[in-house]
Amino acid sequence: MTSDAVRKRNPEALRERLLQAAAAIAVEQGIQAVTIQAVAQAAGVTKGGLFHHFASKDDLIQAVIAHQLSAFDEIIDTALLTDSDRGCFTRAYVAAIFALSEATAPVSITLMAEQGAGQQWGDWISARLEQHRLTDAGSDLTVVRLAADGVWLWDLWNGKPLELVGAERLALFNHLIDATRRETSR
The missing domain is CATH 1.10.10 (Arc Repressor Mutant, subunit A)
Incomplete structure (x- = not known):
């Protein structure tokens, strides 16, 4: 054939x-x-x-960005299958950020620098936060997501994963996950 x-x-x-x-x-x-x-x-x-x-190079690049977001969504949705407690989206988000940083950082780093990617990302995160507002509202969980974003942005700006390796990186991941389980006043 x-x-x-x-x-x-x-x-x-x-x-x-x-x-x-x-x-x-x-x-x-x-x-x-x-x-x-x-x-x-x-x-x-x-x-x-x-x-x-x-139809154009721009359409192709936007599709690649959307494809990356779809892969990110899959990681999150898989984690959400087994977790519906308070902070479930934030835990899935942290796990996805760390998976993204380790597995597909070069692609995401390159693409997020492209004009228009920020808008797609902003629309995506706004929709996900609205979808999970009952489980993931609160400044404590926002701080955890922003800390995970910091790991990802470090990778983005430096072109390589955060220079925490092995046990250090795992400890940071576990610290962020543990922070989502602490009961605080909303």
């Missing part, structure tokens, strides 16, 4: 390849290197094949 036949039968797989190619180029060469030609070539398709999925 030719690759053309495979592409026609599985457009989602092609879209995924295009997103992965764009993310890889952004990490390896910088966001400015993400061009229609470069992504199409890396994914093994024509520019027309790319344009079938994305």
Whole structure:
């Protein structure tokens, strides 16, 4: 079966390849290197094949950012399956930040510097906080989320995970998780 036949039968797989190619180029060469030609070539398709999925470079980059947020959502939603107590979203958020920092920091770091990413992130976090307002309201939980954001921002600004390794990083993670379980006045 030719690759053309495979592409026609599985457009989602092609879209995924295009997103992965764009993310890889952004990490390896910088966001400015993400061009229609470069992504199409890396994914093994024509520019027309790319344009079938994305109308422009900006659409492609926004889709890569949305794809990253979707992966972040999956980590959070999986954690929420087994936790519905006070602070459940914050615990899932902290776990996702630490997983993101360790596994996909280069992609998220590169993409969050892109214009428009902040707006997508802001919309996402606002929606999630509204969704979990009954379990995750309170300044104590806000402080924990902001501390986790600090870990992620350190990774973002320095281009590498926070220089806490092994036991130190685990201790910080556990401290933040423990802080979500403390009962305080709301």
